[in-house]
Amino acid sequence: MKVLDQLGTEGKYEHLFINHRTGKRLTTVGKTRDRLRKEAGLPDLRLYDLRHEYASYLVNSGRSLYEVQQILGHSDPTITQRYSHLSKESLLEAAN
Numbered sequence: 001m002k003v004l005d006q007l008g009t010e011g012k013y014e015h016l017f018i019n020h021r022t023g024k025r026l027t028t029v030g031k032t033r034d035r036l037r038k039e040a041g042l043p044d045l046r047l048y049d050l051r052h053e054y055a056s057y058l059v060n061s062g063r064s065l066y067e068v069q070q071i072l073g074h075s076d077p078t079i080t081q082r083y084s085h086l087s088k089e090s091l092l093e094a095a096n
Contacts, residue, residue, distance in 0.1 A: 004016065013025075017029075033047075051072065051083065052083050052085070054072075055068050055072060055080065055083035055084045055085075056083070056084055056085045056086075056087075058071065058084070059084040059085075059086060059090070060086060060087050060089075060090045065077060065080050065081060065084060068080050068083070068084055
């Protein structure tokens with residue numbers, strides 16, 4: 001919420017994320033995303049990589065595949081299974 005408050009667009013524009021030169025809403029974030037990835041030293045990181053990491057984090061934290069499916073909005077649970085990778089530690093804990 002702090003980051004959104006810092007945008008300074010609320011109440012001034014119809015949308016929160018705008019092009020400051022045109023005052024119109026942003027329709028793509030590709031250039032900004034690419035710049036931030038390079039600055040972070042992650043030039044090959046894709047948005048879907050983050051979804052995969054998030055799904056795996058949830059499963060390894062003990063959330064059920066059904067919960068992860070609902071959070072990610074998957075209609076088919078097999079997609080969620082592909083996204084969710086159990087860590088070796090989680091598998092060892094389950095086996096014990």
